[in-house]
Amino acid sequence: MARTVAQRGLTAALVGVPNSGKTSLFNALTGSSQKVGNYAGVTVEKVSGRTQGPDGPITIIDVPGLYSMRPVSADETVAAEVIVGRAGEARPDVLVCVVDATNLERNLYFLSQLSGAGIPTVVALTMVDVVQRDRNSLDVDRLAGELGVEVVPVVAHRGQGLLELKAAIGRAVEGRRLLDIDLGFPAAVREPVFRLHDRLARAGVDVTRSEVREALLDEGAALNDKLANLPEMVEAFVEERARLLGAHADGRTIDAQTRYAWAGRIRREVLATSGQLDRRTTDAIDRVLTHRVFGLVVFVGLMYLVFQSIYTLAAPLMDIIEAGVGAVKGWVSPMLAGAPLLQSAVVDGVLTGMGAVLVFLPQICILFALIAVLEGTGYLARAAFLMDRLLGWCGLSGRAFIPLLSSFACAVPGIMAARVMPDARSRLLTVLVAPLMSCSARLPVYVLLIGAFVEPVYGAWWAGAALFAMHFVGLAFAVPVVALLNRRVARGRRLPFVLELPRYQWPRVRDVVLTVVSRAKVFLTTAGTIILVMSIAIWALLSFPRSEAMEARYRADYRALAATQRGDVTEENYLQMRSTRDSYLGQFGRAIEPVFVPAGFDWRLTTAILAAFPAREVVVSAMGIIFDLGGEADEESPDLRQALKQATWPDGRPLVTVWTAASLMVFFALCAQCMATLAAIQRETGSWKWAAFAFGYMTLLAYVAAVAVYQLGSRLGAGG
Amino acid sequence: MDSKPIAGLGRPPRGARYRVLGVRDGRVCPERLLEMGMIPGAEFTVTKVAPLGDPIEVDLGGSRLCLRRSEAADLTFERVG
Ligand SMILES: Nc1nc2c(ncn2[C@@H]2O[C@H](COP(=O)(O)OP(=O)(O)OP(=O)(O)O)[C@@H](O)[C@H]2O)c(=O)[nH]1
Ligand SMILES: [Mg+2]
Numbered sequence: 031m032a033r034t035v036a037q038r039g040l041t042a043a044l045v046g047v048p049n050s051g052k053t054s055l056f057n058a059l060t061g062s063s064q065k066v067g068n069y070a071g072v073t074v075e076k077v078s079g080r081t082q083g084p085d086g087p088i089t090i091i092d093v094p095g096l097y098s099m100r101p102v103s104a105d106e107t108v109a110a111e112v113i114v115g116r117a118g119e120a121r122p123d124v125l126v127c128v129v130d131a132t133n134l135e136r137n138l139y140f141l142s143q144l145s146g147a148g149i150p151t152v153v154a155l156t157m158v159d160v161v162q163r164d165r166n167s168l169d170v171d172r173l174a175g176e177l178g179v180e181v182v183p184v185v186a187h188r189g190q191g192l193l194e195l196k197a198a199i200g201r202a203v204e205g206r207r208l209l210d211i212d213l214g215f216p217a218a219v220r221e222p223v224f225r226l227h228d229r230l231a232r233a234g235v236d237v238t239r240s241e242v243r244e245a246l247l248d249e250g251a252a253l254n255d256k257l258a259n260l261p262e263m264v265e266a267f268v269e270e271r272a273r274l275l276g277a278h279a280d281g282r283t284i285d286a287q288t289r290y291a292w293a294g295r296i297r298r299e300v301l302a303t304s305g306q307l308d309r310r311t312t313d314a315i316d317r318v319l320t321h322r323v324f325g326l327v328v329f330v331g332l333m334y335l336v337f338q339s340i341y342t343l344a345a346p347l348m349d350i351i352e353a354g355v356g357a358v359k360g361w362v363s364p365m366l367a368g369a370p371l372l373q374s375a376v377v378d379g380v381l382t383g384m385g386a387v388l389v390f391l392p393q394i395c396i397l398f399a400l401i402a403v404l405e406g407t408g409y410l411a412r413a414a415f416l417m418d419r420l421l422g423w424c425g426l427s428g429r430a431f432i433p434l435l436s437s438f439a440c441a442v443p444g445i446m447a448a449r450v451m452p453d454a455r456s457r458l459l460t461v462l463v464a465p466l467m468s469c470s471a472r473l474p475v476y477v478l479l480i481g482a483f484v485e486p487v488y489g490a491w492w493a494g495a496a497l498f499a500m501h502f503v504g505l506a507f508a509v510p511v512v513a514l515l516n517r518r519v520a521r522g523r524r525l526p527f528v529l530e531l532p533r534y535q536w537p538r539v540r541d542v543v544l545t546v547v548s549r550a551k552v553f554l555t556t557a558g559t560i561i562l563v564m565s566i567a568i569w570a571l572l573s574f575p576r577s578e579a580m581e582a583r584y585r586a587d588y589r590a591l592a593a594t595q596r597g598d599v600t601e602e603n604y605l606q607m608r609s610t611r612d613s614y615l616g617q618f619g620r621a622i623e624p625v626f627v628p629a630g631f632d633w634r635l636t637t638a639i640l641a642a643f644p645a646r647e648v649v650v651s652a653m654g655i656i657f658d659l660g661g662e663a664d665e666e667s668p669d670l671r672q673a674l675k676q677a678t679w680p681d682g683r684p685l686v687t688v689w690t691a692a693s694l695m696v697f698f699a700l701c702a703q704c705m706a707t708l709a710a711i712q713r714e715t716g717s718w719k720w721a722a723f724a725f726g727y728m729t730l731l732a733y734v735a736a737v738a739v740y741q742l743g744s745r746l747g748a749g750g
Numbered sequence: 751m752d753s754k755p756i757a758g759l760g761r762p763p764r765g766a767r768y769r770v771l772g773v774r775d776g777r778v779c780p781e782r783l784l785e786m787g788m789i790p791g792a793e794f795t796v797t798k799v800a801p802l803g804d805p806i807e808v809d810l811g812g813s814r815l816c817l818r819r820s821e822a823a824d825l826t827f828e829r830v831g
Contacts, residue, residue: 098785133813136787280773286784287791294811309812313797322801415816419802428805428816452782527821528782531807531814 039080039087041120042199043112044154045144046128047137048072048095049532051156054186055128056092059196063544065443067405068535069432070095071450074105076112083196091122094449097136099143104457105449113147124199125151131168131183132157132533134301138293139286141177145209146240150202153181154195159188160533161301164308169300176296178210187538213292215243219284222246222270229266246271247281312408312533320412329413336400337501338494340393341477347392352669355385375569379655383565384558386654386670387647390474394553395546397470401439402545406537410435411529418527424509425516427451428527430460434508437467438501440549445710459512461714462724465707466504466511468699470553471646475698476500478650479691482671487688503699507731556645564648568641568655571615584608615656629697629733630690630740632679639697644705646698689743697736702728758823762796762806767831769793774826783825786815793830 044052048070057064060079065072071094078091093112094105101107115121125144129137144151153173161168174181180198184191201207215223223243230237237253245253246267257263275281318324359381366373404410410432418428429451437444444464451457476497485493588604610616619633619640626636634656642649650670657673677685686694702708702725712721755771762768772790787810788794797814798807805818 097782100781100785102782135811136813139785139787282781282784283773283790287789290787290789290792309814316798320798320800320807322799326801411816415798415800415805415807418805418816418818419800422804527805527816527818528780528786529816530786531816 039089040083040124040199040203041089041091041122042124042126042152043091043093043122044126044128045093045109045113046095047097047130047133047140049530050095050128050130050133050137051186052095052128053092055126055154055156055184056090058184058186058189058192059090063548064092065405065545066538066541067402067410068408068532068537069405069411070530070532071105071432071447072405074108074446074449076108081196083200084193085200088196088199096140098140102452103450113144113149121149123150124202125149126154126195126199127151128154128156129181130157131155131161131301134297135290135293138296139289141209142211142213142289142292145211146238146244148208148238150205150207151179151209152195152198152202152207153177153179154191155181155183156186158183159185167302169302173296173300176211176299179207187540211292213288215288218274219243219247219288222274226263226266226270230263233260233263235260235263244285246274247285249281309533315534316412316531319409320415325412325416329416332404333501334498336397337498339400340396340473341480341494341497342490343396344392344477348389351389351391352385355381355388359385371573374573375566379565379569380562382654383568383651384561386651387474387561390477390647390650391550391553393473393477394470395550397473398439398549399542399546401436402542403537404435406535406541408532408534411531414529415531424512426459426512427453427456429529430456433460433464434467437464437469439470441465441467441469441704441707442710445707445714448714455516458715458720459515461711462515462720463508463512465702465704465711465724465728466508466700468501468504469646469704471704472500472698474647474650476695478653478671478674479686479695482674483686483688483691500695500699503696503735507700507735511727511731553647556647560645561648561651564641564644565651565655568615568637568652571618572610572613572656574614575612576609580609580612581605610656628741629736630687630693630744632685634677635685635690635694639703642703644703646701646703649698649703687744689740692743693736693740696739697732700728700732700735702732755826755828757826759796759806759819759827761803761819762799764796764799766829767793767795768827769830771826771828774824780821780824783817783821787811787813788817788825795831 044056046052049068049072053064053066053073056062056077056079057066059081061081062077062079064077073092073094076091076093078089081088081090091112093109096106096109099110099113101110111119112122113125125147127141127144129141141153155168155170155173158168168183170181170183180202182191182195182198184195186192223239223246226246227237227239227242230242235257241251241253244251245257249271254264254267257267271281275284319328359377362381363373363377366376413435414428414431417431421428421430430448432450433444433447435444436447441464444467445461448457448460448464451460480493480496480500484496584605585601587608588601611620615637616633619637622636622640623631623633626639631639635653638649638652638656641652653674654670657670657677674686675684679685708721708725711724712718715721757774759768770788770790770792792810794808794810794815796806797809800806804820805816807814807816
């Protein structure tokens with residue numbers, strides 16, 4: 031305890047109602063790029079960063095939003111614990127209560143609950159630009175007078191008020207400025223509180239009046255547990271409670287009423303409204319977007335547009351990256367000409383493998399950008415409103431919509447976003463089906479196969495439609511899965527679904543760009559680590575064993591073949607094919623091949639699938655290496671799409687038909703091949719059991735569905 | 751308008767205005783509703799009904815809330831407009 035505040039700097043926690051602008055302020059203060067979005071529940075964990083205050087560094091903590099100090103969900107618990115201090119962790123030196131000026135009542139209701147915390151407080155008033163735009167004025171000094179602490183208006187995205195806020199943080203600590211508010215509880219409440227507080231003090235129990243009041247009005251309050259060993263005090267509380275509340279009234283109602291009455295009074299005093307704050311634009315937009323019929327039409331249309339534009343917008347960028355990778359290969363290859371084995375490892379292994387995946391960076395960026403735009407506008411809350419009933423039929427809640435939609439970008443943040451769901455059952459179900467949503471790591475597989483087998487035959491529009499359809503495969507399977515799990519696995523009660531529908535906002539370019547950049551970084555790091563390692567491993571397993579004796583045997587075999595059997599296969603090609611087949615990976619793949627033959631996969635596709643166990647996107651790089659080495663041996667590395675089209679079964683039938691492609695896509699749409707997702711499930715459910723369960727059921731589903739597609743398809747469509 | 755207390759909202763028409771009276775006998779109002787401002791005396795207007803009749807969107811003191819009718823069932827209301 032020797033370290034003083036001055037030595038370690040101050041710690042300030044940004045607390046407040048969901049969607050009040052805490053994270054925007056956090057990013058502006060610390061230069062971070064945490065996710066911001068226009069709906070309640072964007073932030074689900076505690077994050078800290080540093081900023082330079084006038085008298086030294088300040089550590090800023092951003093937490094999830096809270097409606098009250100009585101958390102109902104996992105994310106709210108995180109925030110409440112920061113304020114009340116969890117065992118072993120220091121409480122912040124200052125609370126910066128972020129108050130949304132356009133929603134004063136609800137925000138002040140929350141603020142009123144901080145007055146018992148005993149931590150110096152500063153109010154950061156956000157959305158003042160909106161108040162001004164609507165030509166209203168807000169009396170900041172009066173508000174400060176009512177609250178007893180400093181109130182600093184801020185506009186995070188313009189950097190306004192940040193210096194003032196940091197200075198106010200310092201002053202609050204120095205002067206120990208605590209909230210000083212008079213909620214105006216009626217005498218009928220104040221008197222018994224006074225009596226009980228007095229008795230407790232005489233009994234040697236040191237508590238504040240507000241704690242006593244809380245315990246009086248709510249039997250569930252923390253103080254009641256502490257008194258369990260003082261039976262006469264417990265009795266005193268029961269008596270006073272009975273006298274105050276009579277038979278019907280509810281203590282929590284009295285509490286909420288008093289606080290809201292206080293908040294309403296302050297709002298009327300400080301906000302000189304000409305009328306109400308302007309919601310006309312939002313209402314006009316909502317007339318269409320949450321319309322009974324058009325709302326759903328727009329929703330489906332919007333989703334279609336998202337996937338169509340992923341497919342069409344990315345094409346030119348992909349060509350550029352492809353050309354770039356080709357150029358690098360052409361540049362590196364001659365430099366290593368002296369060491370053929372190293373040359374092959376670098377060019378055919380690393381560069382081919384990583385290049386095959388890098389090509390899909392544009393798609394992934396576009397998907398993340400579009401989702402970030404949707405998140406920034408406030409549309410997601412509307413979509414949840416539209417979908418609640420539908421999701422309810424499947425046994426989920428409307429609150430599951432947002433985690434599931436963000437799983438279309440990546441299941442890991444999606445699984446974490448399920449923290450906002452108050453009841454454990456819905457949350458578990460959401461976590462278990464979130465990986466079925468088609469994440470961006472599946473895009474490469476779809477785009478590759480659709481590009482090779484659908485687009486050339488049916489054209490770009492059908493290709494876009496196929497991509498859209500692939501994103502529904504997981505969703506379609508999620509419905510029966512939830513229905514089944516709902517009965518068998520998860521139990522618990524349903525909790526209320528109360529969601530605020532925020533005013534629409536223009537998404538901020540900076541927020542969208544930061545989201546895309548940070549996701550692109552994640553993608554590139556995965557590509558740089560897992561895919562690099564897997565590429566080298568696959569190349570090695572495919573290139574060994576090799577020996578002069580084996581090569582001589584292959585040559586002899588080739589010469590022994592009759593000219594008709596040779597066809598137009600050259601000796602080099604034959605050699606290449608034989609050594610690939612006899613490599614470690616080839617032997618292994620052929621051993622397992624029978625399992626996947628019903629789904630239409632030969633040993634090459636099978637090994638590519640198995641290699642993609644740690645991360646789905648590896649499958650494309652694995653196919654790149656396997657088909658490149660085993661296929662055309664000419665120097666210009668053939669496009670993977672070309673290679674797939676030319677690949678054949680040993681009897682000469684084409685390996686990949688439309689139905690093999692469909693079966694492969696369905697397999698990837700449903701399988702759980704992603705370590706990061708399984709680890710997230712383990713973290714969020716606290717047990718490997720659920721991670722193993724998710725892996726098991728998804729793999730089974732993927733296999734069965736892939737076999738069904740291939741078998742049915744090739745029978746009905748005869749190769750389409 | 752009639753100002754008889756009604757239990758829950760039933761199938762509220764769009765544009766209808768209600769005042770919250772209290773919690774129904776023997777029921778416990780979801781705390782979240784109280785915390786979001788659905789307290790006795792509060793008035794709100796039904797602004798939207800979702801495509802399948804549930805949930806509904808209400809305007810409560812200028813902010814919009816989406817709530818399920820089943821959750822409003824624990825409260826009593828009177829129609830005020
Ligand atoms: N006009 C305006 N918009 C703001 C301001 N501060 C934040 N926003 C917007 O308000 C929305 C919510 O911002 P966030 O910073 O994500 O809010 P939060 O409090 O962190 O939300 P949760 O993490 O869900 O609790 C975003 O759309 C922001 O762009 C402001 O001062 N003015
Ligand atoms: Mg946040």
